[in-house]
Amino acid sequence: MIRGYRPTTQYTFIRFRNDEIGAEELEFKFVQMSGSELEDLDNKTDLHDISQPEATKGVALKSVSVELPSLGSMTITMPGSTIQKELIVGNAEFFRDPREIAGSAITDQFPSTVTKEQKRPGPVSGDVVKGQLKRVVNIANLTTTVGKVGAFLHELAGDSDDPKYKVGGKYLFNSFEYITTGSRPTETNEAYKKWLFLVWELEKIEITQVNGLGSGYISPSDQQTTWRISKVRAKSSGPDFNVGETVEIKRGSRATNILTGHTAYTDSNPFVKNHPDGTMRWSGTRLQVLETEFEEFVHGRSQGYRYVVFGDAADYSENTYRTVTRTVSYSVGGVTKTIKLKLKAFSKRLDKDYQLRPSRGWSEQR
DSSP, X not given: XXXXXXXXXXXXXXXXXXXXXXXXXXXXXXXXXOHHHHTTSOTXXXXXXXXXXXXXXXXXXXXXXXXXXXXXXXXXXXOSXXXXXXXXXXXXXXXXXXXXXXXXXXXXXXXXXXXXXXXXXXXXXXXXXXXXXXXXXXXXXXXXXXXXXXXXXXXXXXXXTOTTSOTTOEEEEEEEEEOOSSSSOOTTTTGXXXXXXXXXXXXXXXXXXXXXXXXXXXXXXXXXXXXXXXXXXXXXXXXXXXXXXXXXXXXXXXXXXXXXXXXXXXXXXXXXTTXXXXXXXXXXXXXXXXXXXXXXXXXXXHHHHHHHHHOOGGGSOTTOEEEEEEEEEEEETTEEEEEEEEEEEEEEEOOTTOOSSOSEEEOOOO
């Protein structure tokens, strides 16, 4: 400490020595304590006075040792003498009469408006699938050569015997698939992170002995036609695909179009009923990625959030407004704050270049 009754120049010194690293250039920061802080110390607390009058009277130097993290042992040497706090209570900062300053009452304050700051999470980028995919092989839980793709496409596109479809005609069907290295996609294995929106070009063909489809186990009363894959292309996809990568598209107990509620094929599927090689629980086809393209902003952040808040926009006519109320709570400095938000948006048609499956979504909420 340095004592004084008025601002005036005083000369003294403090010497620092590191006992482990020797002579070394170090930086030190002096943090001053106000007299009001010292007031809380006991009157018998020892303080070292290094003010000029003491430092120049030839008194013995005093040294103390301290341990500092990273630096080790330090020896601090200074002139002056040790005195107790009670000898400096004459300082005006100690004997001024204290007074209480009452704070003004804080009234409840509520925000009148809320504005959007930024979208969360940050934008996702990566290599997405483009163009056609190559068929590699049909797959199933059975080691069979018949019925695998027939059962799969019956689930994907519906009954080809429907008279609205003409034999020899080609029709387009869309499917949304979750891609996983596991046996089936689930939320647990985070299959929702990798997905494909596929467009299937299917041709309606007759089941005959000539083409061998069903090999005779399918009764004509059950099914007379089936679907055949002409082309498969990716309309859009999530990121992280590679050229040459193979993906499995399945239906049944390992269906890739859902994350929960997987069930095996039933006999309502004509390509499963009375199968000569056993019970077919699932089947599908394996495809190979032929082309990818780097996408800087993968779609879905905003519409995914609005789907949860406002529901499926497809259930509402275009330009239909919805207003919902959401209550949000959060803690700041141990104090819980709650705010009730009223959000409003309208159902709209999404741009034709929108990457995902839905054609209708929600406008920016307000």
